[in-house]
Amino acid sequence: MPVNEGFRNLRGSYLFSTIAKKVAAYKASHPEAEVISLGIGDVTRPLPQAVVSALHSAVEEMADEKTFRGYAPDLGYSFLRETIAKNDYQDRGYDVSADEIFVSEGAKTDSACISELFSLDSRIAVCDPVYPVYLDSNVMAGRTGACDPVTGQYGNVIYMPCTKENGFVPELPAAHADIIYLCFPNNPTGMTCTKERLQEWVDYANRDGSVIIYDAAYEAYISDPAIPHSIYACEGARTCAIELRSFSKNAGFTGLRLAFAVVPVDLIRDGMSLHDMWARRHGTKYNGAPYIVQRAGEACYSEEGKEEIRGIIGYYMENARIIRDGLAAAGYEVYGGENSPYIWLRAGKSSWDFFDEMLERANIVGTPGSGFGPSGEGYFRLTAFGSRENTFRAVERIRNL
Numbered sequence: 358m359p360v361n362e363g364f365r366n367l368r369g370s371y372l373f374s375t376i377a378k379k380v381a382a383y384k385a386s387h388p389e390a391e392v393i394s395l396g397i398g399d400v401t402r403p404l405p406q407a408v409v410s411a412l413h414s415a416v417e418e419m420a421d422e423k424t425f426r427g428y429a430p431d432l433g434y435s436f437l438r439e440t441i442a443k444n445d446y447q448d449r450g451y452d453v454s455a456d457e458i459f460v461s462e463g464a465k466t467d468s469a470c471i472s473e474l475f476s477l478d479s480r481i482a483v484c485d486p487v488y489p490v491y492l493d494s495n496v497m498a499g500r501t502g503a504c505d506p507v508t509g510q511y512g513n514v515i516y517m518p519c520t521k522e523n524g525f526v527p528e529l530p531a532a533h534a535d536i537i538y539l540c541f542p543n544n545p546t547g548m549t550c551t552k553e554r555l556q557e558w559v560d561y562a563n564r565d566g567s568v569i570i571y572d573a574a575y576e577a578y579i580s581d582p583a584i585p586h587s588i589y590a591c592e593g594a595r596t597c598a599i600e601l602r603s604f605s606k607n608a609g610f611t612g613l614r615l616a617f618a619v620v621p622v623d624l625i626r627d628g629m630s631l632h633d634m635w636a637r638r639h640g641t642k643y644n645g646a647p648y649i650v651q652r653a654g655e656a657c658y659s660e661e662g663k664e665e666i667r668g669i670i671g672y673y674m675e676n677a678r679i680i681r682d683g684l685a686a687a688g689y690e691v692y693g694g695e696n697s698p699y700i701w702l703r704a705g706k707s708s709w710d711f712f713d714e715m716l717e718r719a720n721i722v723g724t725p726g727s728g729f730g731p732s733g734e735g736y737f738r739l740t741a742f743g744s745r746e747n748t749f750r751a752v753e754r755i756r757n758l
């Protein structure tokens with residue numbers, strides 16, 4: 358029975374499973390150790406009260422036969438799509454309408470599945486280091502070649518190094534790329550891209566016929582007015598870009614699950630409307646995010662919801678400042694953590710050696726930069742998503758090393 362050969366090309370296990378196994382083994386042999394995790398990008402603050410109230414009243418509606426709802430519309434309830442289009446786009450002066458919003462359960466799912474729109478012959482370009490989902494989903498789909506054991510790179514993929522030298526914003530690819538994955542504020546480096554630099558990418562994609570998948574899952578962390586909140590801030594983005602957003606990192610929906618993709622109606626390739634293709638795909642493979650969760654998403658845009666979300670972001674960004682300042686004072690070279698919850702630090706040794714040292718000597722879990730790609734070697738990612746107390750304790754332990 359032939360299987361999907363793409364899976365044979367996958368290198369090792371998913372990064373976070375490897376880390377979890379190492380941490381579990383360490384805890385088993387050191388049961389007294391108080392391990393603090395600043396590793397995986399999960400949030401810790403509870404849901405905003407506005408969201409909790411919306412959930413409660415939506416549950417009450419579901420309990421009453423007069424207001425009960427069954428299957429949600431495939432593409433999302435219009436109350437949510439309209440609220441998103443107005444608040445995230447139109448109020449900021451970006452041209453995106455409600456029927457271009459596709460509600461889903463997660464940006465991970467969207468970023469892994471969006472490449473179904475493109476032929477298996479198309480060539481992807483990814484940042485290096487990169488959020489592993491973009492790459493692994495294309496490997497599984499069979500769009501890449503095998504992984505070179507020496508370089509750690511898959512065949513038929515354009516890797517765009519993001520290094521200290523280029524400010525962690527990649528150069529335009531030298532060869533033609535069909536699908537370009539960009540993520541700003543970036544996971545894992547925590548760095549951002551100015552509107553001018555992003556405009557260069559949009560111009561490139563329009564010139565070359567590429568499509569940009571712009572992952573803006575961390576948009577809410579931007580405080581610098583020079584940093585765009587959406588790729589649609591750039592002229593011409595409607596003809597070359599799909600944007601992915603999530604409620605996970607701003608409103609704490611990592612366990613509740615809600616996200617959306619923007620696919621503009623102007624995005625045409627090979628005579629086909631990517632908007633219509635994604636609508637068809639969504640309708641065929643997805644039965645819609647739960648009503649109660651979509652009501653919870655809508656509540657994020659109420660005045661109370663916005664205020665509470667500002668509070669949550671402020672909490673995490675204060676953690677980011679504590680980590681940045683603490684590590685810088687301890688002599689580390691640190692990046693990110695200013696418009697992003699991620700701090701990217703130079704390890705001064707191999708990423709996995711640093712991981713082991715942090716785990717064993719400080720009982721702190723971070724993420725080895727090399728797990729995000731070859732150019733992440735020598736770096737280490739810490740996140741600001743912990744509690745304030747654990748953040749202080751972790752920084753103190755690192756400083757005492």
Ligand code: PLP
Nearest residue numbers: 398463464465544574603605616
């Ligand atoms: N995109 C990026 C860049 C992420 O870092 C993450 C989660 O860590 C996601 C998407 C996943 O978002 P969601 O929880 O909506 O699936």
